[in-house]
Amino acid sequence: MLYERDRREVLPAVRNGVEMLPLNQVLTGQGVTMSADARGSSLVISYGGREVTVYDRKSLASVGGDLRLLSSPVLFEEGRWLAPVESLPRLLQPLLGKRVDWRAASRLLVIGDVAAPRVAVTTSVSGDTVRIVLEASEPVPFKVQQDEKRVTVSIARELLETPPRQERLTGGIVDSVQFLGGRENVFAIGLGRRFQQLKTSEEPARLVLDFQARPLTAAATPAGTPSPGAPVAQAPPAGRVAPAETRTGGLRTVVIDPGHGGEEVGAMGPGGTMEKDITLGIARKLRGALVNGLGVQAFLTRDRDVEVPLDERAAFANNYKADLFISIHANASRSHGAKGSEVYFLSYQSTDEESRRLAISEGAVEVSGGAGVAAGSDLALILWDMAQAEHLEASSALATRIQEELAEVTGSQGRGIKQAPFRVLVGAAMPAVLLEVAFISNADEEKLLVSEAYQNKVVGAVVRGVARYQQQRASVAGGTTAGPGRP
Ligand SMILES: [Zn+2]
Numbered sequence: 001m002l003y004e005r006d007r008r009e010v011l012p013a014v015r016n017g018v019e020m021l022p023l024n025q026v027l028t029g030q031g032v033t034m035s036a037d038a039r040g041s042s043l044v045i046s047y048g049g050r051e052v053t054v055y056d057r058k059s060l061a062s063v064g065g066d067l068r069l070l071s072s073p074v075l076f077e078e079g080r081w082l083a084p085v086e087s088l089p090r091l092l093q094p095l096l097g098k099r100v101d102w103r104a105a106s107r108l109l110v111i112g113d114v115a116a117p118r119v120a121v122t123t124s125v126s127g128d129t130v131r132i133v134l135e136a137s138e139p140v141p142f143k144v145q146q147d148e149k150r151v152t153v154s155i156a157r158e159l160l161e162t163p164p165r166q167e168r169l170t171g172g173i174v175d176s177v178q179f180l181g182g183r184e185n186v187f188a189i190g191l192g193r194r195f196q197q198l199k200t201s202e203e204p205a206r207l208v209l210d211f212q213a214r215p216l217t218a219a220a221t222p223a224g225t226p227s228p229g230a231p232v233a234q235a236p237p238a239g240r241v242a243p244a245e246t247r248t249g250g251l252r253t254v255v256i257d258p259g260h261g262g263e264e265v266g267a268m269g270p271g272g273t274m275e276k277d278i279t280l281g282i283a284r285k286l287r288g289a290l291v292n293g294l295g296v297q298a299f300l301t302r303d304r305d306v307e308v309p310l311d312e313r314a315a316f317a318n319n320y321k322a323d324l325f326i327s328i329h330a331n332a333s334r335s336h337g338a339k340g341s342e343v344y345f346l347s348y349q350s351t352d353e354e355s356r357r358l359a360i361s362e363g364a365v366e367v368s369g370g371a372g373v374a375a376g377s378d379l380a381l382i383l384w385d386m387a388q389a390e391h392l393e394a395s396s397a398l399a400t401r402i403q404e405e406l407a408e409v410t411g412s413q414g415r416g417i418k419q420a421p422f423r424v425l426v427g428a429a430m431p432a433v434l435l436e437v438a439f440i441s442n443a444d445e446e447k448l449l450v451s452e453a454y455q456n457k458v459v460g461a462v463v464r465g466v467a468r469y470q471q472q473r474a475s476v477a478g479g480t481t482a483g484p485g486r487p
Pocket of ligand 1: 259267
């Protein structure tokens with residue numbers, strides 16, 4: 001989360017809900033001198049004749065003799081000076097004499113002047129063509145790649161400014177447009193059933209993509225069977241034409257649901273980490289990994305820190321005609337020793353008392369008497385009949401595959417697959433699972449949850465679980481060779 005010329009990753013520490021960065025790591029390579037007093041109550045950082053002094057457990061800092069108020073206190077801990085991320089620009093810009101920017105959305109602390117082109121994306125439809133225009137504030141290298149299911153545009157710039165984007169289109173030519181981010185700054189455009197060919201035209205700061213539809217008459221014949229020959233023949237030489245269809249066995253769209261958001265922060269760790277932030281971080285990584293690893297489309301029910309009602313989350317997945325719904329959470333327990341991952345699918349009966357309590361804290365379906373389906377209210381029964389009921393077997397299979405992979409990386413064999421009446425899963429008209437990645441209430445697991453490395457491990461496991469689930473379904477359903485099935 002730090003940048004100058006080369007990107008470096010610095011893990012934040014969260015104290016009282018505030019993200020803090022260790023000053024010595026942030027300032028590595030900047031040529032500053034740091035000297036703390038003997039008791040560790042203050043630290044003087046000097047550079048080029050300028051000085052900044054920070055004080056342990058104080059929100060005041062001295063910057064070149066002037067007092068500045070920070071967003072929260074600096075902390076001296078185990079030999080490290082932690083400063084609130086948000087206040088770093090106020091501290092470091094006058095010290096270093098160059099621009100220091102905290103970009104919360106992309107989680108980057110930018111030191112120095114880095115050109116960050118802005119890219120605007122517009123979509124328009126006329127007749128049988130969908131036009132998508134990427135307009136940059138300065139010339140950038142656009143790289144367009146195409147395979148069976150999607151077109152990606154990557155822009156190889158270290159930093160790019162573009163608003164979060166996730167757009168769903170109707171009409172069957174282009175299904176979706178979204179910004180996936182990552183180092184390559186990838187925009188992904190999901191192709192619809194009517195898509196026939198892509199024409200691009202490029203100027204230095206502008207890329208025009210015209211997606212043309214197959215005439216409706218011709219579309220009638222090959223609609224059902226995506227014959228491998230026909231549409232691909234049109235594809236330009238885009239490098240590897242991945243056999244995405246066989247790899248994912250017909251899996252097209254996954255909706256990922258980052259639990260909680262906005263005022264509704266979810267569970268809190270002893271160090272102040274909020275569940276809503278962890279779930280969003282993991283969900284974003286999972287989206288990128290599913291799109292890049294399995295060639296599917298993936299969407300988030302929320303891509304910002306915003307509150308979304310539980311029922312709307314499943315409705316979102318239904319609207320997007322998702323093939324899978326994965327809700328991400330972090331667990332909390334009154335017992336501070338509780339640890340490990342759990343994967344849930346829906347049931348009106350809870351596996352055990354702990355699962356029942358968890359479902360209530362995450363938003364449970366109200367079942368009068370708590371005795372299961374027979375005692376359920378009419379409303380609950382109707383919902384049950386409508387949506388998730390017919391997918392329970394598949395949901396259970398998906399939960400199993402994901403938990404097996406998670407157990408490999410988290411070492412939590414003991415916990416496993418469970419059932420509970422999670423409201424967020426009820427309305428989902430597709431296989432749906434809820435992941436409790438780890439216990440945020442456990443101080444050790446809280447540290448793991450905020451670490452990028454651990455989040456990536458979890459994401460990798462979920463992707464492998466989804467891939468194995470899908471291969472299994474494909475081989476059962478189609479009888480066709482599932483292929484080598486690289487997970
Ligand atoms: Zn939760």
